[in-house]
Amino acid sequence: MKYLFHNKWKGLSGWIFYLSIPIGMYLLFTDSFEDLMRIKVFSLFSYEKIITTPQTENILGSIGFRWIENGFLDEILTFVIIVSGIIHSFCKEKVEDELISKIRMDSLVMSLYINYGVLLFFNFFVYELSYFYVMVFHIFTILILFNLIFRYRLSIHYKS
Amino acid sequence: MKNNIRMHRGKFNLTQEDLSTKLGVSRQTINSIENNKYFPSLELGLKLSKILECTVDDLFSLE
Numbered sequence: 001m002k003y004l005f006h007n008k009w010k011g012l013s014g015w016i017f018y019l020s021i022p023i024g025m026y027l028l029f030t031d032s033f034e035d036l037m038r039i040k041v042f043s044l045f046s047y048e049k050i051i052t053t054p055q056t057e058n059i060l061g062s063i064g065f066r067w068i069e070n071g072f073l074d075e076i077l078t079f080v081i082i083v084s085g086i087i088h089s090f091c092k093e094k095v096e097d098e099l100i101s102k103i104r105m106d107s108l109v110m111s112l113y114i115n116y117g118v119l120l121f122f123n124f125f126v127y128e129l130s131y132f133y134v135m136v137f138h139i140f141t142i143l144i145l146f147n148l149i150f151r152y153r154l155s156i157h158y159k160s
Numbered sequence: 161m162k163n164n165i166r167m168h169r170g171k172f173n174l175t176q177e178d179l180s181t182k183l184g185v186s187r188q189t190i191n192s193i194e195n196n197k198y199f200p201s202l203e204l205g206l207k208l209s210k211i212l213e214c215t216v217d218d219l220f221s222l223e
Contacts, residue, residue: 097185099198160188160197 001101003090010091016084017147021140024077028136033074041075043068078139085143089150103157107150115142163220166194168212182211 005013027033045064093100115138122134169179176190183190183204192198200208209216 093186095180095184095186097189098201098204099185099189099192102198157188157192160191160195 001096001104004096005087005091007092007094007096009087013084013087013091016080017088017143020077020081020084021144024074024081027073027077034071036071036073037076038069039072040067041070041072042066043070081140082143085140085147089143089146093154099157100154103153104150107153108146111142111146111149115145161199161220162196162223163193165190165208165212165219168214168219172212179208179211183207 027036043064043066046068090104118141119134119138122131126134165179169176174182176187176194180187180190185204189198193200205216205220209219212219
């Protein structure tokens with residue numbers, strides 16, 4: 001299969017991936033992201049709060065192309081989780097043959113179906129800001145699901 | 161689809177490990193093919209027939 005990473009990256013990327021997920025979840029649930037690493041970042045698009053002054057009616061602040069102050073740790077963690085997750089998911093096995101490729105492909109299809117199945121379920125039962133959290137989780141769940149399914153099926157294959 | 165790989169492999173006294181090394185696949189893949197859990201690609205089938213000195217028809221047949 002083309003477009004796979006070298007096997008030597010599998011271990012390191014796996015450690016980073018599986019360590020950064022609980023760190024990210026802890027910081028998300030303790031609401032710490034906004035307080036850590038606050039720096040000025042350039043925003044292409046972001047709403048500001050509605051500003052009300054005696055002179056003006058309610059106006060919406062600038063919506064893009066401006067510098068804003070933001071907790072930058074969530075962006076870094078998102079980058080680390082996605083990059084390490086992709087590298088770990090798509091590293092070659094020591095002996096990469098066509099059966100491994102088939103297992104990888106089947107696992108990817110299965111994880112995609114489950115991921116979007118769960119998303120469709122939440123689409124009808126989770127609303128308002130909670131739905132935003134569902135969407136955030138779904139950025140990562142496809143990688144996690146794929147890894148779980150692929151590694152489980154590989155372990156069965158290697159035991160045969 | 162059934163196959164006679166195990167029989168042809170026996171003629172050359174090749175283990176699954178030996179055959180997998182010659183083919184560049186894992187031993188488990190040879191095991192899966194022999195037990196009809198996985199049907200190899202045409203390329204792998206042709207390589208198998210070359211190593212085992214027979215035709216693809218000798219190795220694989222429709223049930």
